[in-house]
Amino acid sequence: MSDTSTRDRLVDAALEIFYAEGFHASGIERVVDAAGISRTTLYRYFESKDDLILAALEERDRRFREWLSNYVTRASDEPAERLRAVFRALELWIMGEAFPGQRFTGCMFVNAAAEFADHQHPIHQLAARHKMRIIDSLEKLAREAGASEPRLLAKRLALLKEGAIVTAQVMGTAEPARDAGDIADRLIADAIPERRPQPRAPEALSA
DSSP states (O other): OOHHHHHHHHHHHHHHHHHHHOSTTSOHHHHHHHHTOOHHHHHHHOSSHHHHHHHHHHHHHHHHHHHHHHHHHHHOSSHHHHHHHHHHHHHHHHTTOSSTTOOOOSOHHHHHHHHSOOTTSHHHHHHHHHHHHHHHHHHHHHHHTTOSSHHHHHHHHHHHHHHHHHHHHHHTOSHHHHHHHHHHHHHHHHHSOOOOOOOOOOOOOOO
């Protein structure tokens, strides 16, 4: 078995276990057992459990942003509609339909930031970078849609998204995503001027 595939198995196992069970609550033995390798082999790839957590979070960041980008891109050709589609995607994720076989247990990055509360800790900082990447993606869509203040709209939509995720985790329902989507519709409508057709130039009079 190649080094790449062994490392991938470790990261996949760690991602699933840490997301489902938490970081501090999940021991290294759970990961190596799930990956079908020895503890010694694990330490050939990662010097510590924290290093493994960082690798799992980086992979989660890549997969989640790729999934979200693909979903909103397929949803519409219009940037404003793609912004609205973010909240439909959120509802699917909370309902457990985004990643096959994975039950929704909240945001892995919020969970990581809570368990590693020191803002200077590399794991906390990685969680913060993920959130900023999401805002950057929303800002890009808002700018393409012609929002008057794209960064402000992106930050407000991200705040709505985060509130929906946490509330859904606590309440055990996808309803907060639908409510957040309704509020997002109003924010988007207020921030993006209605596009009206340009008046046609008068036709030249024939001689």
